Amino acid sequence: MTEALDTDYLVIGSGIAGLNFALLAAEHGRVVVVTKKKPADTNTNWAQGGVAAVLAPDDSVDLHIQDTLTAGDGLCDRAVVEMCVSEGAAQVQRLLDVGVRLARDPAGALDLGREGAHSRNRVVHWQDVTGREIQRALIAAVTAHANITVLEDHIAVDLLSMAKYGGDPACFGAYVLDTSSGNVKTICARATVLATGGTGKVYVYTSNPDVATGDGIAMAYRLGAAVCDLEFVQFHPTVLFHPHARNFLLSEAMRGEGGVLRLANGDTFMEHYHPMKSLASRDIVARAIDNEIKKSGADSVFLDMTHLDPAFVRGRFPNIHERCLGLGIDITKQPIPVVPAAHYMCGGIKTDMRGATTISGLYAIGECAFTGLHGANRLASNSLLEGMVYSTHAAEAVRDAVRHRPSQVAPWSTGDATDSQDQIVVALNWEEIRRFMWSYLGIVRSDKRIERARRRIEILRDEIREYYIDFKVTSDLIELRNLALVAHLVIESARRRKESRGLHYTLDYPDKLPEARHSELQLTNGPRG
Numbered sequence: 001m002t003e004a005l006d007t008d009y010l011v012i013g014s015g016i017a018g019l020n021f022a023l024l025a026a027e028h029g030r031v032v033v034v035t036k037k038k039p040a041d042t043n044t045n046w047a048q049g050g051v052a053a054v055l056a057p058d059d060s061v062d063l064h065i066q067d068t069l070t071a072g073d074g075l076c077d078r079a080v081v082e083m084c085v086s087e088g089a090a091q092v093q094r095l096l097d098v099g100v101r102l103a104r105d106p107a108g109a110l111d112l113g114r115e116g117a118h119s120r121n122r123v124v125h126w127q128d129v130t131g132r133e134i135q136r137a138l139i140a141a142v143t144a145h146a147n148i149t150v151l152e153d154h155i156a157v158d159l160l161s162m163a164k165y166g167g168d169p170a171c172f173g174a175y176v177l178d179t180s181s182g183n184v185k186t187i188c189a190r191a192t193v194l195a196t197g198g199t200g201k202v203y204v205y206t207s208n209p210d211v212a213t214g215d216g217i218a219m220a221y222r223l224g225a226a227v228c229d230l231e232f233v234q235f236h237p238t239v240l241f242h243p244h245a246r247n248f249l250l251s252e253a254m255r256g257e258g259g260v261l262r263l264a265n266g267d268t269f270m271e272h273y274h275p276m277k278s279l280a281s282r283d284i285v286a287r288a289i290d291n292e293i294k295k296s297g298a299d300s301v302f303l304d305m306t307h308l309d310p311a312f313v314r315g316r317f318p319n320i321h322e323r324c325l326g327l328g329i330d331i332t333k334q335p336i337p338v339v340p341a342a343h344y345m346c347g348g349i350k351t352d353m354r355g356a357t358t359i360s361g362l363y364a365i366g367e368c369a370f371t372g373l374h375g376a377n378r379l380a381s382n383s384l385l386e387g388m389v390y391s392t393h394a395a396e397a398v399r400d401a402v403r404h405r406p407s408q409v410a411p412w413s414t415g416d417a418t419d420s421q422d423q424i425v426v427a428l429n430w431e432e433i434r435r436f437m438w439s440y441l442g443i444v445r446s447d448k449r450i451e452r453a454r455r456r457i458e459i460l461r462d463e464i465r466e467y468y469i470d471f472k473v474t475s476d477l478i479e480l481r482n483l484a485l486v487a488h489l490v491i492e493s494a495r496r497r498k499e500s501r502g503l504h505y506t507l508d509y510p511d512k513l514p515e516a517r518h519s520e521l522q523l524t525n526g527p528r529g
């Protein structure tokens with residue numbers, strides 16, 4: 001059975017970008033937000049550090065711009081950086097207006113944390129659970145808005161395009177699987193907004209929650225949208241290493257507040273890699289840890305907070321303190337075992353400064369988008385800011401979106417597909433992709449490793465394609481298909497970059513080329529979709 005819905009704006013994703021867009025766009029149109037699990041199942045909900053903005057008397061827009069450009073290693077778009085950084089203070093005010101609580105100092109001013117590669121204190125936060133607080137406030141505001149409908153447990157399968165009807169490939173909505181009923185709905189809209197977040201699950205070790213399978217990037221690419229710079233995967237240096245804790249991140253702010261990285265024997269090592277030691281940028285710290293672990297064969301290195309005032313540590317990092325205590329680690333008394341893990345996708349669906357993709361009617365905002373802000377390496381706490389800035393601009397841009405839908409829209413057809421008897425195929429392929437991506441497209445790459453990954457992903461994608469045709473869609477199958485395509489795109493992007501820059505480090509080309517170039521892929525002139 002196919003149910004058809006019609007709205008002004010279809011938003012896919014309920015993180016900071018999707019929900020802030022929904023709130024703003026609902027002032028001039030009807031909004032449907034679909035989200036594949038519960039509304040708070042997002043990367044946003046897990047953000048610990050906070051939002052970067054120029055608010056301190058000793059800070060300036062120029063300094064924040066400079067820090068962003070330095071981290072981005074020659075690939076940032078300066079106009080985009082200037083736009084995002086200049087809007088920082090206004091976006092923090094917007095968060096307060098929506099009802100987000102932010103920590104204050106004893107004098108009542110916003111408390112500003114310091115994070116790696118920032119030259120000033122400029123990160124507003126709510127304890128160490130800033131993302132959870134933002135998510136809470138946005139969900140409350142969206143739920144109260146009469147113009148917004150949220151459909152949870154609804155996963156977008158593919159985008160609807162006029163190309164199928166002989167027109168240009170304008171987008172007019174999406175097929176969406178209601179995972180509780182098994183029905184695929186047709187949702188048509190004047191503008192379709194991808195706010196589907198990150199791609200961390202492409203790797204076996206990640207700080208991201210299960211929803212981060214790169215669905216938006218895969219759907220946009222299949223439709224013919226340009227994607228850009230997908231080789232720039234940021235690995236967070238410090239994720240807890242513990243058999244009973246999955247994906248638990250130890251915020252960069254812990255090093256910002258004085259935490260020190262050590263080997264198992266207590267020696268420090270970051271002084272051998274960078275003058276900023278434990279506060280060097282993420283890529284440098286992650287590579288240093290990776291190198292030390294490979295050199296010694298140890299399972300992890302350690303983040304040491306034991307020299308800091310225990311009351312301060314408990315007060316500043318209550319969530320981390322409690323979580324680690326539950327696992328038998330008192331962070332005020334014991335160093336914490338840590339490893340790097342895939343954390344943030346700097347590349348994504350190419351957009352202009354208003355969030356418009358290269359496909360008419362289709363917008364992309366938040367982590368799934370490539371705007372030019374992050375370049376080859378994201379500066380910590382710039383991504384929540386980017387989500388706010390671009391959701392604001394896109395909510396203005398969609399006012400001009402024209403309706404593209406044809407008079408009759410083909411309903412979802414299952415053809416001869418049957419229910420799968422073989423779920424194990426999905427589980428095994430999923431596991432295999434994530435493991436070889438970690439080994440071959442991880443922190444340190446080489447031509448040989450990339451080529452090995454390329455051969456494997458092509459075999460697996462053929463298998464997944466057959467499976468997709470033969471069996472009825474399920475959320476696992478949709479995610480596996482997308483994950484495999486994103487893995488393929490990361491591999492193809494990495495294959496094209498014959499240099500080491502920012503987060504892309506390859507043993508075969510350790511130096512940077514004189515000219516900084518983006519690696520853009522598009523189905524029409526790029527690799528197979």
Ligand SMILES: Cc1cc2nc3c(=O)[nH]c(=O)nc-3n(C[C@H](O)[C@H](O)[C@H](O)COP(=O)(O)OP(=O)(O)OC[C@H]3O[C@@H](n4cnc5c(N)ncnc54)[C@H](O)[C@@H]3O)c2cc1C
Binds near residue numbers: 043044344367368
């Ligand atoms: C542990 C952790 C800590 C972080 N800390 C910080 C920080 O301190 N500061 C900072 O700036 N950034 C931080 N980040 C990064 C930041 O949280 C994310 O980049 C940002 O929240 C992304 O927001 P988003 O709205 O783009 O996507 P998300 O918040 O990830 O939301 C994506 C949404 O899309 C939905 N979705 C995906 N695919 C589909 C589909 N096919 N159909 C329907 N729905 C779909 C998901 O279910 C989810 O609702 C952190 C990230 C992590 C994981």
